[in-house]
Amino acid sequence: MYKIASLLIALCVSIPIFAQEDPFQTVITPAFSPITWERLLNAGDEPENWLMYSGTLDSQRYSKLDQINISNVATMELKWAYQIPVIDRAETVPLVVDGIMFITEAPSNLVAVDAQTGRQYWRYDHELPDDLRICCGRNNRGVAILGETLYMSTLDAHLVAIDARTGNVLWDVAVANYQEGYSKTAAPLIVKDKVVTGIAGGEFGIRGFIDAYNAETGELEWRTYTIPGEGEPGNDTWSGDSWKTGGSATWITGAYDPDENLVYWGTGNPGPDWNGDARLGDNLYSDAAMALNGDTGELVWHFQFTPHDVHDYDSIQVPILADIQFEGRTRKVMMWANRNAFFYTIDRSNGRFMIGKPFATQTWAQGLDINGRPIRVPGMEPTYEGIMVSPPITGGTNWYSPGYSQQTGLFYVTSFDGEQEFFKRDEEYEVGERFTGGGGRYAQPMDAFHSSIRAINPVTAEIEWEFPIMPRSSAGITTTAGGLVFTGSADGYFFALDAATGEELWHISLGRRVHAAPITYAVNDQQFVSIASGNVVYTFGLRD
Amino acid sequence: MGFNSRFWWQWLLASGAISIFLFGLPALAEDAGNLYNTSYDIGQGQRYFERQCSRCHGFDAKGNDETGAPDLTGRLSRASTNVGIFNILRDGIAGTAMLPVAADLPDSQVWQLVAYVDALSIDPTNVNLSGSATSGAMVFTGRGDCNSCHMVSGQGGRLGPDLTRVGERRDPEELMSDLITPHEHVAPRWWTMKITGTDGSYREGLRMNEDSFSLRIMDNDFNLWSYPKTRIESAERIEESTMPSYAQTLTESDLDDLVAYMFSLRKEI
Numbered sequence: 119m120y121k122i123a124s125l126l127i128a129l130c131v132s133i134p135i136f137a138q139e140d141p142f143q144t145v146i147t148p149a150f151s152p153i154t155w156e157r158l159l160n161a162g163d164e165p166e167n168w169l170m171y172s173g174t175l176d177s178q179r180y181s182k183l184d185q186i187n188i189s190n191v192a193t194m195e196l197k198w199a200y201q202i203p204v205i206d207r208a209e210t211v212p213l214v215v216d217g218i219m220f221i222t223e224a225p226s227n228l229v230a231v232d233a234q235t236g237r238q239y240w241r242y243d244h245e246l247p248d249d250l251r252i253c254c255g256r257n258n259r260g261v262a263i264l265g266e267t268l269y270m271s272t273l274d275a276h277l278v279a280i281d282a283r284t285g286n287v288l289w290d291v292a293v294a295n296y297q298e299g300y301s302k303t304a305a306p307l308i309v310k311d312k313v314v315t316g317i318a319g320g321e322f323g324i325r326g327f328i329d330a331y332n333a334e335t336g337e338l339e340w341r342t343y344t345i346p347g348e349g350e351p352g353n354d355t356w357s358g359d360s361w362k363t364g365g366s367a368t369w370i371t372g373a374y375d376p377d378e379n380l381v382y383w384g385t386g387n388p389g390p391d392w393n394g395d396a397r398l399g400d401n402l403y404s405d406a407a408m409a410l411n412g413d414t415g416e417l418v419w420h421f422q423f424t425p426h427d428v429h430d431y432d433s434i435q436v437p438i439l440a441d442i443q444f445e446g447r448t449r450k451v452m453m454w455a456n457r458n459a460f461f462y463t464i465d466r467s468n469g470r471f472m473i474g475k476p477f478a479t480q481t482w483a484q485g486l487d488i489n490g491r492p493i494r495v496p497g498m499e500p501t502y503e504g505i506m507v508s509p510p511i512t513g514g515t516n517w518y519s520p521g522y523s524q525q526t527g528l529f530y531v532t533s534f535d536g537e538q539e540f541f542k543r544d545e546e547y548e549v550g551e552r553f554t555g556g557g558g559r560y561a562q563p564m565d566a567f568h569s570s571i572r573a574i575n576p577v578t579a580e581i582e583w584e585f586p587i588m589p590r591s592s593a594g595i596t597t598t599a600g601g602l603v604f605t606g607s608a609d610g611y612f613f614a615l616d617a618a619t620g621e622e623l624w625h626i627s628l629g630r631r632v633h634a635a636p637i638t639y640a641v642n643d644q645q646f647v648s649i650a651s652g653n654v655v656y657t658f659g660l661r662d
Numbered sequence: 663m664g665f666n667s668r669f670w671w672q673w674l675l676a677s678g679a680i681s682i683f684l685f686g687l688p689a690l691a692e693d694a695g696n697l698y699n700t701s702y703d704i705g706q707g708q709r710y711f712e713r714q715c716s717r718c719h720g721f722d723a724k725g726n727d728e729t730g731a732p733d734l735t736g737r738l739s740r741a742s743t744n745v746g747i748f749n750i751l752r753d754g755i756a757g758t759a760m761l762p763v764a765a766d767l768p769d770s771q772v773w774q775l776v777a778y779v780d781a782l783s784i785d786p787t788n789v790n791l792s793g794s795a796t797s798g799a800m801v802f803t804g805r806g807d808c809n810s811c812h813m814v815s816g817q818g819g820r821l822g823p824d825l826t827r828v829g830e831r832r833d834p835e836e837l838m839s840d841l842i843t844p845h846e847h848v849a850p851r852w853w854t855m856k857i858t859g860t861d862g863s864y865r866e867g868l869r870m871n872e873d874s875f876s877l878r879i880m881d882n883d884f885n886l887w888s889y890p891k892t893r894i895e896s897a898e899r900i901e902e903s904t905m906p907s908y909a910q911t912l913t914e915s916d917l918d919d920l921v922a923y924m925f926s927l928r929k930e931i
Contacts, residue, residue: 205757205758206757206759207759248762248765249764249765249766250761251764252761253717254717255729255759256759321717504721512728539721541712541721543709543712543713545713550764551713551764552713552714552717554713554717556712557712557716557717557720557721558721559720559721559724560720560726563727563850564727564728565850565853565872566850566901586874587874588872588873588874589727590728607873607874608728609874611873611874611875613875622875625874625875627875
């Protein structure tokens with residue numbers, strides 16, 4: 119009786135509330151139909167959603183949305199902000215699925231919010247051990263989705279499947295032993311019915327790999343090591359037993375071409391980073407692009423950007439795939455602005471080098487030979503006393519996503535013209551300890567260097583335009599059919615450029631460093647653009 | 663419950679405290695906190711630092727603007743004693759990227775790291791300078807006229823860095839270099855900008871801050887100006903100090919005295 123009375127009272131009380139102009143009432147409860155593989159294959163055709171880390175399987179980060187465009191972007195205003203409760207560096211690239219946004223947080227947490235208001239549905243906090251081995255901060259860059267399940271990497275080297283409607287854990291597998299220096303920070307990539315995912319730990323003497331897990335059960339379907347084992351081709355590119363601790367991590371998300379059935383993934387530095395004495399040889403497949411069969415993980419081809427790297431020039435960049443006109447015919451290419459400061463256009467069906475040139479200041483190579491192999495400048499290896507080399511350890515660019523516009527045919531990258539003093543040290547490998555063999559030192563303040571957003575023509579590898587920023591940025595780039603390039607900067611700006619000319623059209627000061635890439639999506643026919651800055655995810659739209 | 667080696671030093675400190683309480687001995691808490699402070703220990707600490715810490719703090723321990731890791735070569739803002747440094751290394755700093763050292767790292771190695779960090783800053787009591795700080799204070803406000811640009815304890819000018827605690831961040835050799843070759847290492851905050859606005863106006867001033875879309879300066883009359891870059895027609899950046907060299911205008915003795923004075927400028931404990 120008491121319960122019924124309470125219910126009646128509650129209903130009476132709630133009627134006038136619902137009758138008011140409550141903005142939440144205007145939000146249609148999202149239908150959230152399951153994300154099938156077919157939807158992921160055609161993700162570009164539902165631009166109201168952002169269904170994977172790089173937007174589409176080709177990683178172009180190009181959206182067909184054009185409600186916000188070069189003529190009205192100047193009227194963009196803040197719509198909502200979501201404050202991440204754990205203070206750390208936000209490198210998250212959210213997903214948006216039918217009006218729901220999924221945001222990863224440091225260290226390894228996940229929250230689902232209403233994409234129109236930023237208000238929370240649920241959150242998942244991953245329990246972490248105290249003795250993590252992580253090289254470069256507590257980061258997580260995003261999740262993948264298939265069906266109604268989200269897949270997240272965690273700092274203790276687990277892969278977790280989470281129910282997208284509730285945040286409940288469906289399965290949780292240990293990909294590797296975190297106590298040996300393995301960790302996971304990157305968003306996985308869905309390929310058919312598998313969750314393809316990489317590993318971090320290149321500064322701890324790990325042996326890198328790329329894994330594929332059964333999306334339903336979490337069982338390992340295939341593993342491809344990024345360093346060949348004994349008796350395998352390429353193992354002889356490592357002297358002695360150095361292959362066992364050679365790093366070659368895979369800590370950023372790759373791309374997939376369904377026609378070729380190839381997964382493209384970048385690999386990190388050989389270890390120890392700055393002392394190559396104990397790992398003589400090319401050190402395959404470190405600092406390379408690997409093309410793997412999507413069903414079996416079998417290596418089909420590889421392209422090594424920096425053989426026997428001694429400067430930590432990871433090839434941890436997102437590969438961008440496109441079909442472009444090159445020397446009179448359509449070519450299936452992969453575009454890659456590398457940390458070593460060279461830009462490459464590569465035939466993605468066979469891995470052959472097409473063209474490549476420096477896109478940022480570099481002093482370590484005279485150029486590239488006809489196969490794209492660098493011609494080294496002698497004497498630029500790190501020394502015990504220190505030697506100045508460009509680019510610095512952080513590279514001409516780094517892990518942050520580049521973008522490509524289907525309208526302009528240009529490739530956009532955040533670039534840095536800097537230099538650093540490189541030191542070499544002798545170190546013995548110890549399980550779970552850093553194994554880097556040296557380090558670096560800036561001899562000048564950051565403001566003395568030059569940073570910019572550069573637009574590169576993949577046919578000529580020439581820079582078409584550049585927009586200066588300062589200081590070195592680690593923000594990713596997103597392009598739209600509205601003729602826009604969206605990106606951020608280390609000094610806390612979020613801004614829009616004309617994709618054709620580089621002209622600045624809009625900017626806002628968000629106050630803290632942008633370490634993430636923007637996304638764009640739509641709810642109820644309104645286009646939004648989101649970006650993480652500091653510990654906040656900000657979402658913008660046109661003025662109402 | 664057995665003896666926990668991780669906390670032996672706390673036991674040691676507690677014993678020291680009891681001794682002081684009982685016998686009234688002078689407090690030596692810092693020294694008692696680190697028995698691993700020989701040159702060998704410092705070398706071992708440096709090896710560990712270069713391997714484990716330099717990624718964020720820099721190979722020279724001078725910090726990194728990008729990672730937010732502070733300069734460790736001067737006074738530490740979060741630890742004033744070796745025990746404080748030890749605790750930060752063991753526990754990390756919550757809410758920051760500063761993680762604890764590996765849990766299984768023996769205390770002896772943590773103390774070696776403490777010894778290295780401690781050795782990065784000069785203990786002023788171990789420094790014998792030829793100059794006189796008292797005379798240097800007079801040069802500072804007299805022949806050197808340094809106070810027309812620099813403040814000390816709230817007194818002086820605004821056109822150079824506040825020197826109230828300069829002795830904590832610069833050693834005597836660096837201070838002498840600052841006086842003789844001021845253009846060698848100039849922080850961007852003290853570069854000069856010459857700006858012509860789109861309205862034709864011309865202003866010159868110290869570069870207080872510059873970012874991708876805007877610039878702020880202070881002119882010689884201490885006016886603060888903030889420019890959107892869209893309203894700048896041309897800007898010249900001079901990456902030199904506005905301070906002259908004192909190599910010719912002051913005597914060697916004056917310079918020695920000035921260095922002694924500036925090195926004495928530190929927070930009183």
